[in-house]
Amino acid sequence: MERARLVRELQAIVGKGNVLHDRASLAVYEYDASLFRGRPDVVAFASTTEQVSQIVKLANREGIPFVARGAGTNLSGGTAPTRGGIIIDLCRMRRILDIDLENQTALVEPGVYNLALQNALAPLGYYYAPDPASQKVSTLGGNVGENSGGPHCLKYGVTSNHVLGAEVVLPDGDVVWFGGSAQDPPGPDLVGLLVGSEGTIGIATKILVRIMRLPEHVVTILAIFNSLEEAGQAVSDIIAHGMIPATLEIMDNLVIRAVEASVKAGYPEDAEAVLIIELDGLADGMDEQAEKIEEICKSNNALSLRRAKDSAERAELWAGRRGAFGAVARLRPSYLVCDGTVPRTKLPDALREVKRVSEKYGLPIGNVFHAGDGNLHPLILFDGRNPEELERVHKAGTEILEAVARLGGTISGEHGIGTEKLKEMRLIFTEDDLEMMRRIKRALDPMDLCNPGKLVPPPIGEASQVQAVH
Amino acid sequence: MRSAEEILKEAGIPARRVEVPGSQEEVASLVALARKDRMRILPLGGGTSIGLAPVPEEGVDLVLDMRGLNTIRELDPGNLNMVVDAGKTIEEINRELAQVGRGFMLPLDPPRCHEVTLGGCYAANSSGPLRHLYGTMRDLALGVKGVNSEGKEVGFGGVTVKNVSGYDLTKFLIGSAGSLAIVTSVALRILPIPDASAMCEISFQRGSDLQGFLRELRGSVLLPSALVVTWKTGDEALKVVIGLEGHPKAVERQGREILDMANRHGGEGQKIEGREAMERGLRNSVDPKRLTSQTMGLKVGVAIAKGLELMLSIEDLAAKGQVEASFSLLAGNGIGFVYATDSSTSVLEEMAKKVREIASEKGGHVVPLFGPRQILLSWGPRMDARLGRKTLKPIKQLWDPEGLLLPLGL
Numbered sequence: 001m002e003r004a005r006l007v008r009e010l011q012a013i014v015g016k017g018n019v020l021h022d023r024a025s026l027a028v029y030e031y032d033a034s035l036f037r038g039r040p041d042v043v044a045f046a047s048t049t050e051q052v053s054q055i056v057k058l059a060n061r062e063g064i065p066f067v068a069r070g071a072g073t074n075l076s077g078g079t080a081p082t083r084g085g086i087i088i089d090l091c092r093m094r095r096i097l098d099i100d101l102e103n104q105t106a107l108v109e110p111g112v113y114n115l116a117l118q119n120a121l122a123p124l125g126y127y128y129a130p131d132p133a134s135q136k137v138s139t140l141g142g143n144v145g146e147n148s149g150g151p152h153c154l155k156y157g158v159t160s161n162h163v164l165g166a167e168v169v170l171p172d173g174d175v176v177w178f179g180g181s182a183q184d185p186p187g188p189d190l191v192g193l194l195v196g197s198e199g200t201i202g203i204a205t206k207i208l209v210r211i212m213r214l215p216e217h218v219v220t221i222l223a224i225f226n227s228l229e230e231a232g233q234a235v236s237d238i239i240a241h242g243m244i245p246a247t248l249e250i251m252d253n254l255v256i257r258a259v260e261a262s263v264k265a266g267y268p269e270d271a272e273a274v275l276i277i278e279l280d281g282l283a284d285g286m287d288e289q290a291e292k293i294e295e296i297c298k299s300n301n302a303l304s305l306r307r308a309k310d311s312a313e314r315a316e317l318w319a320g321r322r323g324a325f326g327a328v329a330r331l332r333p334s335y336l337v338c339d340g341t342v343p344r345t346k347l348p349d350a351l352r353e354v355k356r357v358s359e360k361y362g363l364p365i366g367n368v369f370h371a372g373d374g375n376l377h378p379l380i381l382f383d384g385r386n387p388e389e390l391e392r393v394h395k396a397g398t399e400i401l402e403a404v405a406r407l408g409g410t411i412s413g414e415h416g417i418g419t420e421k422l423k424e425m426r427l428i429f430t431e432d433d434l435e436m437m438r439r440i441k442r443a444l445d446p447m448d449l450c451n452p453g454k455l456v457p458p459p460i461g462e463a464s465q466v467q468a469v470h
Numbered sequence: 471m472r473s474a475e476e477i478l479k480e481a482g483i484p485a486r487r488v489e490v491p492g493s494q495e496e497v498a499s500l501v502a503l504a505r506k507d508r509m510r511i512l513p514l515g516g517g518t519s520i521g522l523a524p525v526p527e528e529g530v531d532l533v534l535d536m537r538g539l540n541t542i543r544e545l546d547p548g549n550l551n552m553v554v555d556a557g558k559t560i561e562e563i564n565r566e567l568a569q570v571g572r573g574f575m576l577p578l579d580p581p582r583c584h585e586v587t588l589g590g591c592y593a594a595n596s597s598g599p600l601r602h603l604y605g606t607m608r609d610l611a612l613g614v615k616g617v618n619s620e621g622k623e624v625g626f627g628g629v630t631v632k633n634v635s636g637y638d639l640t641k642f643l644i645g646s647a648g649s650l651a652i653v654t655s656v657a658l659r660i661l662p663i664p665d666a667s668a669m670c671e672i673s674f675q676r677g678s679d680l681q682g683f684l685r686e687l688r689g690s691v692l693l694p695s696a697l698v699v700t701w702k703t704g705d706e707a708l709k710v711v712i713g714l715e716g717h718p719k720a721v722e723r724q725g726r727e728i729l730d731m732a733n734r735h736g737g738e739g740q741k742i743e744g745r746e747a748m749e750r751g752l753r754n755s756v757d758p759k760r761l762t763s764q765t766m767g768l769k770v771g772v773a774i775a776k777g778l779e780l781m782l783s784i785e786d787l788a789a790k791g792q793v794e795a796s797f798s799l800l801a802g803n804g805i806g807f808v809y810a811t812d813s814s815t816s817v818l819e820e821m822a823k824k825v826r827e828i829a830s831e832k833g834g835h836v837v838p839l840f841g842p843r844q845i846l847l848s849w850g851p852r853m854d855a856r857l858g859r860k861t862l863k864p865i866k867q868l869w870d871p872e873g874l875l876l877p878l879g880l
Contacts, residue, residue, distance in 0.1 A: 185854070
């Protein structure tokens with residue numbers, strides 16, 4: 001279809017001022033938070049489900065690929081188009097439609113920021129558990145697409161565990177509901193399939209999430225260690241004592257120094273590891289648990305321990321962790337964050353592998369990770385203007401994921417596959433497994449227009465659709 | 471434990487052949503053979519949710535009694551996970567876990583959990599009282615292995631809590647009732663057995679009092695692990711069973727505050743200490759009170775706030791129709807189990823029809839778990855037919871083009 005006509009047709013659906021097609025504007029939409037680039041032909045801002053449906057029907061009529069996009073914070077190329085086409089920007093669908101305390105649900109549009117929902121719920125004494133580090137800027141539609149996690153996943157699970165239903169525009173433009181407020185809808189779990197599907201089998205235009213009462217009491221402890229191994233052992237010992245804190249987060253020295261230079265969270269810059277432990281729930285017995293945890297940390301040679309006295313101090317302890325990704329930009333202009341996840345007890349092995357890869361490729365790698373659930377985030381630091389260095393970065397990233405797979409883990413814990421890890425999918429899945437996934441896509445999107453070229457690699461011998469790679 | 475033949479006979483399902491595979495490889499070989507001969511396959515566990523799958527009137531050609539696969543394959547308490555064969559019962563799993571180290575548990579407790587196999591629980595998305603705190607199979611399953619309709623061994627997910635690698639088919643297959651693949655093992659989260667456990671049993675004479683109590687409890691900061699409302703024909707009062715687990719101080723306080731809360735709402739009750747008592751109490755709260763070949767079991771789902779209303783309507787229905795019945799409402803989730811026994815199948819059929827009407831009026835859904843064959847055959851679609859045609863049917867056509875596995879409930 002001629003581009004000028006496509007623009008006119010989109011303008012007729014969403015209004016003249018809600019379509020971008022000039023070169024400069026499109027450049028903004030050619031990337032997300034990954035290293036991949038892919039330019040769309042046009043961007044349309046949808047405000048209603050009906051508009052999304054009409055755009056998708058238009059795309060079907062004309063055989064044009066389309067990609068739904070929220071804030072573009074995803075880290076694996078999930079929202080960078082592989083074959084041009086239409087970006088359907090959902091950021092203007094940002095209403096919280098209903099908060100139903102009786103049924104413990106909230107109904108939101110996909111463009112609502114994660115933190116906006118938390119801010120709306122907190123005065124009512126409720127919260128939404130998934131809390132990705134990007135929660136200030138990432139949208140709930142994006143969280144659903146990527147099955148986002150966050151520090152609290154060890155105890156409360158990921159996005160998938162908190163989505164009860166969604167209104168979905170299917171790849172042919174029809175609108176259906178998956179799930180709903182009546183739990184356990186009969187049949188296979190379509191909501192479970194949708195969450196984490198990276199916008200490849202439909203576009204969620206309304207999302208029904210489970211909300212929970214804010215915990216009565218929260219205890220946050222900061223423990224400083226002289227080695228990553230000792231911090232990791234403390235984590236294992238806490239779990240072995242039958243305690244499951246809400247969070248167990250570790251940062252290494254490189255990240256600590258970056259954080260201190262940036263956020264000034266009060267971490268000692270010479271520490272080799274910082275461990276943040278948070279307990280939540282009923283107040284009764286929690287102080288005893290906190291004391292036990294502190295005892296465990298001491299027995300693993302913790303250099304110092306600090307318990308937040310109030311919410312302001314807790315926020316200070318967390319500021320460093322939440323700002324860690326941004327802080328490392330002080331060290332090098334770019335970073336690639338890996339997202340491999342291993343069984344928790346394999347963390348020391350995985351960290352040894354990260355160190356080996358760092359030395360082998362001559363690249364600094366910082367470690368910040370969700371230690372409780374074994375989710376690593378090695379941050380490979382580099383200068384993107386140096387193509388040779390960039391090549392080493394990609395090799396190093398792949399080698400870390402190979403190690404993670406060897407250790408019985410998975411290549412992505414919470415950032416998704418997108419275009420970034422397509423080839424690494426074969427590290428953990430057989431061709432038969434992948435073929436089952438391809439058939440899901442083929443069944444629901446036979447024209448292969450809905451965010452094509454993502455999540456599942458093509459069969460061996462078939463060319464990848466990823467045309468535009470940085 | 472009933473044999474496969476007994477289960478099939480009781481369910482009235484004709485089957486030409488029954489095999490008991492002992493490994494995933496054997497399942498794959500049997501499916502490959504069945505494919506060659508175009509045999510229709512029914513994977514069978516304890517048969518407690520056999521009504522979920524719309525087994526054709528003419529029956530099936532090959533039954534795979536999955537209870538031959540009954541081992542805990544991997545147990546990793548340090549990482550709080552395990553991999554278990556599909557044929558092991560939930561009760562056996564928990565008995566073994568309790569003996570490991572400080573004691574662990576798989577917090578799944580569907581009705582009849584001494585018969586329910588893990589694979590059956592997964593395929594039927596079964597759950598029980600403990601879902602109130604610990605969630606359902608969707609929250610506990612980390613990975614799944616199985617055999618597809620071509621006889622190929624496939625696997626999805628893994629053993630880590632976080633995993634977003636590819637489509638989440640571990641979750642998608644939950645509730646698929648043998649229609650998309652045959653599940654051979656599931657990787658699951660496990661949890662340490664809490665330090666203290668107790669149970670509150672409270673009676674309410676009036677539904678309105680109970681409604682007020684439930685509303686206050688659900689809106690409080692208290693964290694019971696289970697909240698079940700039960701009633702059976704002949705009972706004067708509605709009974710509430712509440713599970714409490716955690717730190718001894720937290721259990722003690724919750725018991726005290728819940729009983730006070732109940733008193734304020736006109737309820738009378740007591741707290742019973744100990745894990746064994748709690749487990750027994752919770753199990754009794756959801757199991758059928760009487761089980762005969764003329765007992766029908768239904769699972770109902772409705773929004774949380776409408777749960778009690780729905781169940782009180784069912785109580786009226788049973789009283790008016792003079793049907794011997796009981797219900798169990800998982801009051802924090804809107805999930806209910808309705809059991810009815812009558813010598814006349816048409817009386818049960820009529821009751822099922824009315825339960826479906828009431829649930830539908832309240833925006834809920836009902837599926838049959840078990841019951842006389844006539845009821846299961848005439849049930850019709852188990853799921854939303856329009857949604858199924860748009861989404862599941864095309865997947866079924868590509869995953870099982872020859873229709874060897876059980877049909878979708880469309």
